[in-house]
Amino acid sequence: MNSSTMYPSTLFLTGIPGLETIQHLIAAPFCFMYLFALIGNTVIVTVITSTSSLHEPMFIFLSMLALTDVFLCSSIVPKMLGIFWFNFGEINFDTCLFQMFFIHFFTGVESGILLAMAFDRYVAICNPLRYTSILTTNLIVKAGIMIVMRPAVLLAPCPLLIKRFSLYKTNVISHSYCEHMAVVKIVQADTTINSVYGLFVVFFVSGLDMFLISLSYVMIFRAVFHLPSKETHFKAFNTCTPHICVFIMLYMFGLFSFLSHRYGKNIPSYVHIILSDLYLLLPPTLNPMVYGMKTKQIRDKVVMLIVSQKRFNSMNCP
Template identity: 75%
Template sequence: MMSSLNSTIMFPSSFILIGIPGLEDLHFWIAAPFCVFYITALLGNVAIVAIITSTSSLHEPMFIFLSILAFNDVFLCTSIVPKMLGIFWFNFREISFDACLAQMFFIHAFTTIESGILLAMAFDRYVAICNPLRYTSILTTNLIAKVGMMLLVRATVLVAPLLFLIKQFSLYKTSVISHSYCEHMAVVKLLEADTRINSAYGLFVAFSTLGLDVIVISLSYVMIFRAIFRLSSKAAHLKAFNTCTTHICVFLMFYSLAFFSFLSHRYGKNIPSYIHMILSDLYLLIPPTLNPVVYGVKTKQIRDRVLMLISSYET
């Protein structure tokens, strides 16, 4: 129940999501490419999961991690796009307090899991190239299951406190969120209180997941490239490098968008607010959309399987 006290709001029962401030007149048209991205992400990632799970020759660690990534991407984009389309096309801007916190949890949790999967995939490439004789003995199904569980636990343990830190406050400056979805800092800025702990913990979560993962992935690729350049033949160089290029493309795409959005949101005071919002939206939508395209084009086994299915369908 809302009640006003000295121009503040106590215990808001719901929030109003603005969408993209400054571009309200263009919401209808902005929603169209977002919808296309979302449908492409759903179809592409579901296809990746279906192809890998139904093809016994693809039941290898690299492809298992890829299927987990695709599965996570489906939930990541679904946590934001349906509500965004409701805002842009139907003006459904209201979201309950609990639904807002739930969306916040899922967005940050799935993003954290995404980063962890990319780290696991980098480890997979490191073992495959730097220690190939022990690849099957190290990357067992049991280890992959444990890694998946650890990524889920890490995301839950780190992200859940964000919600509890927000719920301890009762006074809000406004119930209007200048964003397309319930992002942590967007909600924290509404609080009529000292939010330094919230901001500090948000930074801690970002740098202990995305930041730490980037460092470890980068170090792993330094060792991978050192191992590649020690190979005797150019053909071996090319073959080893080709096994990494797809993951490198996905790695650069995800983290460049993530850090550009993160830093511009906090420190880009001269950047228009609608640029911040669009970057935040694309950061969560572009990687799930392009990941299956990149892997489908660059991974020969998946590409061959897709072509086989198409040819059998045509006949």
């Protein structure tokens, strides 16, 4: 329905505009990435929660990140694959708003967790003797509550600001999921408040976190360079490398998606949509590899589980 319509009860997601004929091929790697993200992050959560020696602040934050990644990719990929493979683009209006809220909520939670992990590394490297006295259980609980509450409170007005409109240009959303600005663009009214509030949320959450994370790593490297031991330099860099990789990957895709959606009028829509999809799917897929491969405690525990499972299977084979 491409003409003006009153408050629509049903919306239609197109998937990737311009690439409809090959969407079923694009769905295959997306499905693989989703399955890998589910398995990898579930393994990390299971290993950390079942191993008492890993109940430390860094691993607690890591398990929170892995759990958030599972919820984040699960909020978009099943519907996305339905669109790509079976052309199931129809979605209830309220369901679309729920998806929009949870997508941005989980990305906000992930950003907050990365900030907490950067603070953890800062304390561990710059104030190692006070690590346990600073990062207490009480502080971790309060940090976890703040990480969840901040995006929840800030994003709660977004669906309400959209539902106040009653006239829409169309009920077709040129996207593969219900992204905030993609939904706002189909409204036939002045959406300045929605756009300004969306910018405020982005800068207050992702912008502030990006600045604080960058500042923490600048302070970490500054402290490390003043240490005389090269072995200490290497250990500090090795510890921070996974966090920096995830940080750069998340905010690089996020910043490009944010800017291109508002200002990239010359960028083909399918490029923007694919990068927006990767922005939400690639970090959950790569995080298990980045942290699982680089974190010795997790890597050793996973190897032990695999070896013990093989032994158990061999003993039970006839």
